[in-house]
Amino acid sequence: MMAEGKRHRFRIKxxxxxxxxxxxxxxxxxxxxxxxxxxxxxxxxxxxxxxxPRVFPLSGDTWSFSIGGFTLTHPVAFIEEVLSSKVVYQPLLISALIPLVLTLVLGRVFCSWLCPVGFLLELNQKVNSLFRRAGLHLRVRIKDLRYTILALALVLVFFFAFPILSIFDPPHLFGRELMYIFTHGAVSLSGAGLLLGIFLLDLFFAPRVWCRSLCPSGGALSLLGARRLWRIRMDAGRCTHCGYCDEACPYGLEPMGLAEAKGFDWLKCDNCGLCRDVCPTGALSYRFDLKGG
Ligand code: SF4
Ligand code: SF4
Structure with missing residues (x-):
């Protein structure tokens, strides 16, 4: 018999x-x-x-951010810096430790909690579905190229010290373009062009196609968080197979399959909690799982 279950009262969204x-x-x-x-x-x-310019205790953007002299560095910024300089600079390592540990334990939550572009793309999904209904959506499937792009980028960074990861990191570009607006009254063609391209891809191809298939930073965070301890888990006895969670997942990961212990793409899951929030029976919840996998 199906166990009684209720929607979680506390929503993560x-x-x-x-x-x-x-x-x-x-x-x-x-x-x-x-x-x-x-x-x-x-x-x-x-x-x-x-x-x-006026002095302010906050500075930087999501790539590297300082609060009154205490700096936090994005794990991918740290990797790029170490590979290009071939030196592990101690203050840089210290500034990257907290974000690195958070990614190892919680997975790529940077994408779901901190990335401003991911946030705008989430809001864009309503417009995206309007476009789909109006038949303006091209149904093209792009396979996951994030690791290939990441590998090419790392080679360029290592051999040529070319900061390609920061150039293609949308949240960093977003912060950088805002800074340009306020310092030069202008945006850069490359940065604004890439951000616009990401939104157009999202509108006309598939929701979150950049995040799921193209973003090298997201790919790096996926790999770093592959053995995360904080995971979405399924109480199969409570699942009514209504499919709401599958509809809610922005990456099409079909979390309902967790009820049948089907293969699940943990690398893509960014622990956004949308599937958990919509589940009417509370079958999905977060747990610390030391076993992983
Ligand atoms: S499976 Fe759930 S937590 Fe993971 S990305 Fe999809 S909706 Fe978010
Ligand atoms: S939302 Fe998903 S996990 Fe929850 S009952 Fe429906 S199918 Fe099962």
Missing amino acids: PPRRLVQLGVIVVLIGVPFYTQNPLEWSPSRIVLGHLPK
């Missing part, structure tokens, strides 16, 4: 949204405050005589 919004507010607030565009005037912009 609201606090996740708050954190995602907080990141965007900080990414806009830091250059806005430091560059103070309220003091700009057209003549000053033309002559390049913008007011001096």
Whole structure:
């Protein structure tokens, strides 16, 4: 007989949204405050005589961020720096430790909780489904190329010290372009072009196609978090096979299959919790699992 089950009362999505919004507010607030565009005037912009930047205890973006001198570095930024310089600089290692440990334990939660582009793509899904209904959606399947792109990028970084990972890291580009807007009143063609391309891919091809198939940073975080301890788990006795979780998963991972212990692509799962939140019987929940897999 099916065990009685209820939807989880605590939903993960609201606090996740708050954190995602907080990141965007900080990414806009830091250059806005430091560059103070309220003091700009057209003549000053033309002559390049913008007011001096103000000092603020927060600086940087998701690639590397400082709070009053305490710096946190994205794990992929750390890898890129070490491979290009061939040196493990101790302060850099210390700044990357917390994000690295969080990724090892929680998986690629950076994508679901902190990435501003992932957040905007999540919001974009409503527009995406409108496009799909209007027949403007091209049904093209792109296989997972993240590891191939990542491997090529790492070779370029190692042999040529070419910072390609940062160039193709959308959250970093997002922060960088905001900084350009507030320092130069302009955006860069490459950065804004790539971000626009990602949104167009999302609109006309498949939801989250960049995140699921192309993002080298996401691929690196997937590999780092492959043995994560914090995982979505299924209480098969509670599952009614309604399929809501499969519909909710932005990567099409079909978490309902966990009830039958079918193969599940843990590497792609970013622990967003959307499947858990929609499950009407509470069959899906997060657990610390020391065994992994
Ligand atoms: S399986 Fe669940 S937690 Fe994992 S990505 Fe899909 S919806 Fe998010
Ligand atoms: S949402 Fe998914 S896990 Fe929950 S009852 Fe429906 S099929 Fe089962």
